Amino acid sequence: MLVYYVELAARSLRRTPVVTAFMVLAVGLGIGASMTMLTLVHVMQRDPVPGHSSELFYPQVEPRSATARTKDAEPPSQLTWIDATNLMRSRPDIEQALMVGGKVAVRPPQGQGMAFYAQARYTSGAFFHLFSVPFRHGGAWSREDDDMRAPVAVISRTLADRLFGDADPVGRSLRLEDTSLRIVGVMDTWQPSVQFYDLAPGGYRHADEVFVPLGTARQRALPTEGSIACWGSPDLDHLETTTCTWTQLWVRLRDAGERRDYLDFLRRYSLEQKAAGRFEREPNVRLRNLPEWLAYNRVVPGDVRLQTLLALGFLMVCLVNTVTLMLVRYQRRREEYGVRRALGAPRRAIFAQLIVESGLVGACGGAAGILLAVAGLWLVRSQPADYAHLASLDVGLLIATPLAATVLTILAGVFPAWRACTITPAHVLKLQ
C-alpha cells in the first residue's frame, strides 16, 4: 500500500513540477541552514573529556579587598598563587592540577632552522591523567618532579614531528628560550573541542604544544601568557605574592559527597583566611564541574548562537510556507478526493495518501538540505574564525537532516491533509 501511495504521490508531484520544486527548495533551504548551524554548535559544545567531565571541578574563591570594584556577585574566574597553592597543599588526597598559560620560543636542535613560538602550559604532572591525555611515547612527569622543579617537559605530537621527525624524542633535550629541558613524554593527538581548562584566552584557540612543571617554569622565568586580573596596587614582577588572580586549579571529585566536602572545605578556607586578615569579604565560593563551567562561560560565541537562531527562524518561515502551499494544493484537488470518497475510499485512505505526499516532499527537501549543509559547513570552514576547523560533516548530520526534513514536513502536512479529507463528497461533486 505504501509503495502505491508513494507512486501516486510522485505522479501527483510531477504534475506540478514548478510548485513541487519550490516546496522542496524551501524545505531544503530551511533545513540546510538550520543543520549547518546546529552541527557547528553541536561540535563546539562536544564534551572535551568524554567519560568523566562531570567529575572535574573548577574551584573559585573570593580574595578581593572590600573596596575593589567587582562586576557582579561572582568570585574572580581564576585564583591567586597563594590561594591555589594553599588549596592544593591542604588536600593532598585529591587528584588535582594547577596551571598557568605561557608562550615560549622553541629553538630547534642545532642547525635545523629558526626559532618559533609555541603555546605552553605550566602545570602539575597530574594534568595528563586528570584530563585523560593519550601518550604516544613516554609519559607524564611525577609528583616528585613537580616538587623538585625538575627540568622536564611533555610535548605535543605535532611539535615532536616538527622538531624530531619520526624519531622517538623521549630523553632528548628541548631548548626553550634560554633554557633546556629533558623530554619525558610525547602526547598522542589530543584535540578536545574546547581548550576548556583555560577559557580566558579564547576557548577555540590552537592547542598547547609544550607542557612544563609549573615550579620549573617559574624558576626558569619562562614567559607566561593569559589573563591576569588584579586589585589594589599589584606588583606584576612578583606574581606569586601579589594581589592578582592568574592561575587555574582543576580537581577531580568522584561523587556528590566529595563535591559537598570540597565545597565546605572552600568555605572553611575562606573563613580561615578572613580570620587571618587576608580576605576582607564574606566567603563567596563556587565549585562548578566542567559542563557547568562551559555553560557559565558561554563558550559558543554570541555570533554563532545568533546565526543559529536566525537559521531556525528561517526554517520556521519555510515550514509555515509549506503548510500554506500544501493547503492550497490539496484544496485545488478537492474534486479528485470527492470522486474517490464517493467511490468508497475512506477518509483514512485519503489522509494517509496526502501524508505520504508530504513525506515525499520532505525527503526530497532533506536531500537538498544535505547538499546545502555540506556547502554551508564548507563555507564556515573557509572562514578565518578560530572555531572554523571544527565545522565538519558527521554521520549524525547525514542521518538527522533527511529525518528532520521528512518529519517536519509531515507535521506541516497534517492540517492540510485533514482539511482535504474532511470535505463532503456530495458538496464537491455538486459543484462539478
Added chain:
Amino acid sequence: MNLPPMIAALRHHKAAVTLIALQVALTCAIVCNAIFLIASHAQRLHVSSGIEDDALVWARSSGLRRGDGADARARADLDALRHLPGVTAVAQVNTLPLMGNDWSADLGVTAGDAQPAVNGAALFLGTPSFLGTLGVRLVEGRDFHADEYVDYSPFDDTPAPPTAIVTRQLAAHLWPGQPALGQRVYIGAGSSQGALVVGVVADVARSAISGGTNDHDVLFLPVRTVAGPYALRVDPTHRDEVLRTLPAALIAQDADRIVTDREAFVDTVHRYFHDDRAMVWLLVTVVGSLLLVTALGILGLSSYWVHQRRRHIGVRRALGATRRSILTYFLAENMLVVGLGLAIGTCVAMWLNHWLGERYEVPRLPLSWLGIGALLLWAIGLVAVFGPARRAAAQPPMWVIRQ
C-alpha cells in the same frame, strides 16, 4: 473600494489567511531585525583607515636576547629595513589603524583636571618620521621636529612628550569651535604636564573601531622607542618583494629572533572587516531567501484564490465591473492580509529585538527601521499578487457564461 464585502469574503478562508498572515508576521519580525543588523555592520565597513593603505607594509619581530640593548637593536633593525629596495621610509609604532590593538587614554584640556575632556582617545606612538611613513595627511601646523622624540610610555610615570599632533575629529572633541594649534593636551586624568599641539591631521581610524563617534579620536605622540610593529612605506609595485625579503634582512641583522608577523596593510584592513562583511553577506542572503519564500507563498495562495473565484469574477465582469476594479480588488485584498501580518509582525519584531538585546548585545531597533521592513514586505506582497490579479482581471466574462 468597499471593505466589508472583502472582509466577509476572507472569512471563508480563515485557515489560509491566518497562515499567510503568520508567515508575513514571522518574516517581518526577522527581516526588520536583520536589515537593522545589516545596516549597523555595513556602517562599520565604510570606515577608512585614513592612511595610504597600499603603500604600507608592517612586520613584527621579537628578539630572543634578554637584557639591555633592545633599543639599539630596534634602531639597527630599522636601518636594515630602510635599505631594502623599494622601501622609502620606516618607523616603529605601537599600533596601526584597524589592527585591533587599541592603546587608549583619557585626555584633559586643563592641567590637573580630574574630569577628562575626551574619554578613551587612541594613542599612536611612533619613532622619528612615523607620520610620513604611515602617510598621514597634515592639514594644519607642522610635523614633529627631530628633537621632540623622547623616551615616553603611557604605562609608567615618564613625563609626556613636549608636543603632540591630533586628528581633526579629536581636535573638534577637545576644543569645540576653537583652533587646536597651540593648545595643550593632558594625557591621563589629573595630569599636570601637557603636550603642545603643533599639528592637526586628517582623520585616521583608531586601532579598534566601534562604529561610534570616537572612531577617529587619535593622538599622535613622538617617542624614541616603542614596543610594536615596524612600519615600512614602500613603492606599491615593490610591496610583495619587500614582504618576501623582509625576514631575511632582519635575520641578517640578528638571527636570534622570531619574525612573528608580516603583512601588507591592505590585507590587515581587509582582515579587520572580515567578520562584518561575512555577517552582512549572511544576513543579506537570509533576508533575500526569506522575502523570496514569502513572496512565492503569497503568489501560490493568490493564484489559488483567483482560480477558485473565477466564477465570481466572471459574474462581476458580466455585471459591469471593469478589469481595473477586479485588479484593485485583489491588490487591496492582498494589502489587507499582508497588513494584518505586518501589524502582528512589527510587534513581534520589537519583542524579538528586546529579547536579542538582552542576550546578544544587539542594539535597540529604531522605529524607523520597523517602517522600512514593513514597507519592504508590503511592496513584495503587491509584486507577488500582481501576476495572479492581472490574470483574474484579464479573464473574459464569456468564460463563465459558457460554463
